[in-house]
Amino acid sequence: MKWFILLVGIVVLCFLVALVLGLAGGGMGRPTSSLSHEPLPDEPIRDSDFDDLVFDVGLRGYRMSQVDGVVDRLRRELRQKDEEIAVLRGEQSPGQPPHE
Numbered sequence: 001m002k003w004f005i006l007l008v009g010i011v012v013l014c015f016l017v018a019l020v021l022g023l024a025g026g027g028m029g030r031p032t033s034s035l036s037h038e039p040l041p042d043e044p045i046r047d048s049d050f051d052d053l054v055f056d057v058g059l060r061g062y063r064m065s066q067v068d069g070v071v072d073r074l075r076r077e078l079r080q081k082d083e084e085i086a087v088l089r090g091e092q093s094p095g096q097p098p099h100e
Helices: 002-020 064-089
Strands: none
Touching: none
């Protein structure tokens, strides 16, 4: 009888550990893909484009090529907007390099 109680205790303890770790009871949630990165759209970037922006996680963090691509794109678009603002303010003529 003593062995039966010990066995039931071990089974209950294993179930509680599995429940806490999310292995039982559906606690793990839906599976995620390791390839979830979707690049920014080709048209001009809007604020809402960043709501769903996700980078894939590599061995040592985010995939550098994906992050570098987004940063380069943002840099180009910011540069274009700065040039447009300068032209609209009359600080430079179109096609002229910006003042540093």
